[in-house]
Amino acid sequence: MEAPPRELLSAQVISERIRALGQQISADYAGKSLVLLCVLKGSFVFAADLARAIDLPLRVEFLGVRSYGDDTRSSGVVQITLDLTRPISGDHVLLVEDIVDTGLTLTYLREQLLARTPASVKVCTLLHKPARSLKPVEIDYLGFKVEDVFVVGYGLDHAERYRNLPYVGVLGQ
Numbered sequence: 001m002e003a004p005p006r007e008l009l010s011a012q013v014i015s016e017r018i019r020a021l022g023q024q025i026s027a028d029y030a031g032k033s034l035v036l037l038c039v040l041k042g043s044f045v046f047a048a049d050l051a052r053a054i055d056l057p058l059r060v061e062f063l064g065v066r067s068y069g070d071d072t073r074s075s076g077v078v079q080i081t082l083d084l085t086r087p088i089s090g091d092h093v094l095l096v097e098d099i100v101d102t103g104l105t106l107t108y109l110r111e112q113l114l115a116r117t118p119a120s121v122k123v124c125t126l127l128h129k130p131a132r133s134l135k136p137v138e139i140d141y142l143g144f145k146v147e148d149v150f151v152v153g154y155g156l157d158h159a160e161r162y163r164n165l166p167y168v169g170v171l172g173q
């Protein structure tokens, strides 16, 4: 039997951090028309928990993006696989990401979204691997910084596996 990924962030630690992020976001966006933009597939679990930690009326949109093959290295190529269902012009958009690694995906997405004239675009990511940054990125809400290891679980995959792990773990250790 294959060993399960080694736990890096427990379900409880993640949930406590999300509660705090939700409170901060609720205070910052009070009275504004907020669109939570869940970047698929990796952030579907995080976005579901984050949405329920925000005590404001909001809309949820999904954007499908592929930046990896079945490899653990960034290809640098970002492909939109699913687009928004409604315009975001005039809305305050909060991009919800699973992880910012090289920053290539986020840089590309921010440019794409700004062209649609939203009132603002901010970024909330569960994880950030600063060691691998290729593009300087502005992160407005951050769950956790992680070392330069390949993480899975809580929505993050390796070759489409492990997305349903309730915690964030490290593969092959």
Ligand code: IMP
Pocket (backbone or CB within 6 Å): 042, 067, 068, 074, 097, 098, 099, 100, 101, 102, 103, 104, 105, 106, 149, 150, 151, 152, 156, 157, 158
């Ligand atoms: P970036 O463009 O290199 O910043 O990569 C962003 C995307 O790559 C994330 O949204 C993830 O889907 C994927 N990714 C980067 N690092 C990891 C990792 O350690 N585990 C799983 N997916 C990752």
Ligand code: MG
Pocket (backbone or CB within 6 Å): 040, 041, 042, 068, 157
């Ligand atoms: Mg991904």
